[in-house]
Amino acid sequence: MATIKDVAAAAGVSVATVSRVVNNGPKVSAKNRKLVKQVMLDLGYRPNANARALVTQSNRTLGLVFSELTDPFFATLAGGVEKIARSNNIQLLISNGLVSAETEQRAIETLLEQRCEAIVVHSKALSDQTLLDYAEAVPGLVLINRYIPAIAHRCVWLDNQAGGEAAARHLLSLGHRNIACITSNYDIEDPRLRLNGIQSALQQQGLPFDEQAIASAEPNEIGGEQAAQNLLARGLNFTALIVYNDAMASGVITVLCDNGYRVPEDVSVVGFDDVLLSRYLRPKLTTMRYPIEMMAMEAAEMALKLANQEPVASLHKYLPTLVKRDSVAPPKA
């Protein structure tokens, strides 16, 4: 590919002049400017972003560490980050952290080697300390879906406990007293926090929280089916089900229907995330909205600001909100 030297030679000017017209620099004669532009076109010249990054010490690139593009939740997250990158004319570099601490770390390292100015990290496997170290070393690094008090202003996170509590409260207010839970078996804090929230809402009503009424599985449709089957097999009496996420809820509803339970007449179901899917399900899913796109956009904006030495707010906590649709009803008398 043609370099700036080639252009300079072909146009009979110096590289300095070419550089000026490339960057719309001020001091260059109209005649030369036109000439150089023509030569650039003829040669198919495109400035080399790598060389440029080297000398300017900034490559206008935003890195994103996260796991699965195929998962609608993460796709929405990535979409939010991409929007901000685009509107700022910044390139988006994506690095997959999968689920293990090792790959997450390697993903961050790769981004650092690329000298991304800003980085948005979704990490569940890395320790607080490791993340703290990175945050200290990289000004433009922000955490999404994770809260570490020492760097609270660099974290964009959701109050999972409040979410669990709100879901349970809603059911309680309708009169439900036998509430079962289906949760994720991933060893991260999100499921625990949501469960805590549920428990807390129950306790405030003086109701017990039966450990037997909790089933866990992989946080996807299949997992939802399995967990629902396990729950049914225990022969419990429940009129409502709080499910870890919408994907699981979908599987849950399927199993419920297959076993002759009507949703919501016999069993109410509440999901979590408010992923696109929840609007397509029948009945349409009542769920806790996880404003992940908005959060991702804020995270990206913060990362850009921080990379640019600009200040950011000190708290970026989001609250899930209840989206009432058709999968919840009062319990039968």
Add this chain to the structure above:
Amino acid sequence: MATIKDVAAAAGVSVATVSRVVNNGPKVSAKNRKLVKQVMLDLGYRPNANARALVTQSNRTLGLVFSELTDPFFATLAGGVEKIARSNNIQLLISNGLVSAETEQRAIETLLEQRCEAIVVHSKALSDQTLLDYAEAVPGLVLINRYIPAIAHRCVWLDNQAGGEAAARHLLSLGHRNIACITSNYDIEDPRLRLNGIQSALQQQGLPFDEQAIASAEPNEIGGEQAAQNLLARGLNFTALIVYNDAMASGVITVLCDNGYRVPEDVSVVGFDDVLLSRYLRPKLTTMRYPIEMMAMEAAEMALKLANQEPVASLHKYLPTLVKRDSVAPPKA
């Protein structure tokens, strides 16, 4: 951030030696190798990928031009590309082409400035000629979901016409004679080709293709709802519906049910794409599977090979296959 010089100085060796240990070069004493590695850790040294790209003339980066991460179809596409990039230890650079020719072109240009060795392009707006020019200029560029005969070996595409035909054939074989269509109003060739396929299947049975039985709208759930309403409003008799994609089909089913039609007892519905959603719908959607992830993976692999001067097969055409689920049944007698 520490440079190779800093490390060299701190370790009391030359930059050449440091470079050797960084790249696991052969000729360096065990003592020095260990020493340098330690110093790198102490200083938090990370090789600068930009500088490296400059001198090696390759930056191990794969670019992807496409539109909407949030759309499950495109997310799956991106996921496929990402998989290949990851397994080859290559960075993924994402550039949004939105829908316009101008932005698509700018997206490609940006990727070229980054000197991506390989590029996968999903373009609907750019002209054949423009794409041809890029393909000629960039050896590692491949097109996905687009077929340009002159560079057939650089295209990974789906036979949309065959898809439409197969969908129609399936319904015909079940005895349906009144088939209506809901299509996308985007001005790209895919909807036209699918319609052609349907028409062809009908003609082979000596059946007419009623232009009145076609409704078009935006290719999403809302569009599906609108198109279905329009179709119903025309008071046509149809026992089956071929819909442009699964998202639209979802809206279609909703409207159908709301109007007292049962799916599939009263009306059969066939979707297109076999997006995750289709398995969650009730009834589960019968649809034409668009093997987009596989196609994306092949496109990415091809791009990498071509960038590496390796040969690739001459044809990469995919056929949509029928996925029978629960939204299709024979017409009532």
Add this chain to the structure above:
DNA sequence: TTGTACGCGTTATCAT
């Protein structure tokens, strides 16, 4: 085994 020095494509400084 180790070090020196050049070049990769740019930008930016300083003369002219």
Add this chain to the structure above:
DNA sequence: ATGATAACGCGTACAA
């Protein structure tokens, strides 16, 4: 207004 030229951080041929 224009042109040399010194960085930027790194890989590597060549010399030692």
